[in-house]
Amino acid sequence: MDLAARTWTDVAASAPTLALLPVGSTEQHGPHAPLGTDHLAAAAVAETAAERYEEQADEAVVVAPTIPVGVSEEHRGFAGTLWVSEDTFRAYVAEVVESLAHHGVEDVVVVNGHGGNVAALREVCGRLTRDDVAYTLPFTWFDAVSSDLPMGHAGARETALLRHVVPELVREERVADARSEAADRWGEWVAGVNLAYDTDAFTENGVVGDPDAGDDSDGEALLSGAAGALCELLAAMDER
Ligand SMILES: [Zn+2]
Known part of the structure; x- marks a missing residue:
């Protein structure tokens, strides 16, 4: 259930315990994919999994409104990038979960x-769980799905997913250039240390990997795989 589209009486009537x-x-x-890629992908995975789990388990699953700005300062060298500190991000996530728990x-x-949200999420979700606010787990879609497509940044996986979910937002005419000017790897490594704090130190156009390695049917498989993994997680939480 998409919370933003429901009324309070709808929510009261179904008394959901999963969100x-x-x-x-x-x-x-990169030059070919939208600034909203990461939150659009998260929302698509959540919506698909919620629908699937509601059918499978006959239980309401709330999909809360998406938090669209995260811990992304490493991309500050590129126009349009927004970010908040880890503290702000953790506090915002915690208070949203507290309000869900209140209901x-x-x-x-x-x-x-x-990826930049992962460390902050592990910590805040652990705290919410240990404090008995709600049993809260982080799930990062591209880590949960098995695929031959490498991750990169604005690379194969993300571009394939976008081609399936929001094809109108992928600038296909720029993909060839995005690909030829991309970096092959994330960071600049010496002795196991990434020398670069910001991504513009190792990628000129913002892309890491090959954005043209996956098509919309790969994107469909990624979305379905991620939603399946998320349903598995929901079932396991439900059982605990
Ligand atoms: Zn991304």
Whole structure:
């Protein structure tokens, strides 16, 4: 159940105990993919999984409104990128989960689309669980799905997913250039240390990997795989 589209009486009538909270970022994804890539992907995975789980388990799953800005300062060299500190991000996620819990939600999965949010989410979800606010787990879609397509940044996986979910937002005429000017790897490594704090130090156009390696049918498989993994997680939480 998409919370933003429901009324309070709808929510009261179904008394949901499970919720998904999509989070992402608003940050550069190369010249071909939208700044909203990470939060659009998280929302699509959450919506698909909620529908599937509601059918499968005959239980209401709240999909909370997406938190669209995350921990993305590393992309500040590229126009349009927004970010908040880890403290602000953790506090915002925590207070949203607290308000869900106030209405009787017991289990929350924070459905994440951005690598830079992972450390902050692990910590805040652990705290919410240990403090008995709600059993809260982080789920990062691209880590949960098995695929031959490499991750990169605005690379194969993300571009394939976008081609399936929001094809109108992929600038196909720029993909060839995005690909030829992309970096092959994330960061600049010496002795196991990434020398670069910001991504513009190692990628000129913001892309890492090959954005043309996956098509919309790969994107469909990624979405379905991620939603399946998330349903598995929901079932396991439900059982605990
Ligand atoms: Zn991304």
